[in-house]
Amino acid sequence: MIVLQADQILDSEAEVHYAYHRSLKTVTGLHAHDFFEIFLITKGSVYHLVNGKSIHLVEGSIVLIRPDDIHGYENDGTLECELLNLAFPKTTLAALFAYLGEGFDGERLLYCESPPCNIIKKHEIENVKARFQVLTTFPSYSKKVIRSEARALLADLFIRFFSGHAKEMEYTMPEWLKGVVREMKNKENFTVGLTRLYELSRKSPEHVTRMIRKHLGMTPTEWINELKLQYAANLLLHTDESILSICLEAGFENLSHFYHRFRKYFQLSPAKYRKLNRKIVIPQSH
Known part of the structure; x- marks a missing residue:
């Protein structure tokens, strides 16, 4: 087995090595390395052999490989x-x-059994490819510029696709459920609720409930309420909409029920949450 070393592969000043492989013939066989790697399947599908497992990856699969992962x-x-x-x-x-801070659960990414993975949409693939293309436009001697651009790209990838809140990244989650989780995060779906969840899954409610309990650690209702409440909290912080309007916008039909759920989840009323956490950038006129 090949073991790749950072001092042989990575430029110490640019800090990054990047490549676009249009054929698996140009990719190293089973190997390990002492550095990190993110790869994205931009077209087609492949079996990823990693740590003794064979995982079928489809277009849009983005994976974080850690040092000592054998793949x-x-x-x-x-x-x-x-x-x-x-x-x-x-x-x-x-x-x-260090830049992302304590709110980013990096430990989970480093020590989970299988390399963290997510499935991204077509437009997101094109966005990553465009950012990747930018790296290739810099002359090789502009190492500090390459380093800065690479770090900006990596920060974006970690925030968008490897967030500590992305519970769906486990390899063990069935592909159909990954798709449902991704679609239910859209406002037009989570505000509808359970009926939309079952429509998207095309599975029996009993099976969906079992799978969500297993992979997300909560009931479907609890999970959907969490999506609604997180959305409502964002509206409280970033808009001046009334609490009633936010309640309806987030998919709650009853203001009393919204208050009860919000207080239970955040340990604060919606009004108190807004007062304590909202930052006013544009001062109000008197």
Whole structure:
């Protein structure tokens, strides 16, 4: 097995190695390394051989590989797979985690059994490819510029796709449930509630309930209420809408029920939460 070393692969000043592989023939076989890597399947699908498992990854799969993860790729017999990857040292990740602060659950990413993975949408793939393309436009001697741009890209990827709140990133979650979780985070779906959840899943309510309990650690109702409450909290902080309007906007039909749920979840009333946490950037005129 090949073991790749950071001092042989990564430029010490630029801090990053990036490549776009349009064929698996250009990708190293089963290997490990002492640095981090993020790769994104931009086209096709592939078997990801990692830590003794074989995981089928589809287009849009974005994966964080940690030092000492042993992994490689195997063709699944479909169209040629294309992927891009960014390799970076432990020091860069430490700097990113320090920047993101204690609210970002980096420990979970580092010590979970399987490499963290998520599925992103087509427009998100194109966005990442565009950001990746920017890196290729800098001359190789502009190492400090490359480092800054790479760090900005990595911070964006971690915030958007490897957030500590992204409970759906586990490999063990069925693909159909990953899709449902992703779709239910859209306002037009979570505000409808359970009926939309069952419509999207195309599974029996009993099966959906079992799977959500297993993978998200709560009932479907609790999970949907959490989505609604987090959305309502954001509206309280970032808009001047009335509490009644926010209640209805978040999908709660009853103001009393909204107050009860909000207080139970945040340990504060909506009005108190807004008063304590909202920051006014534009002063009000007197």
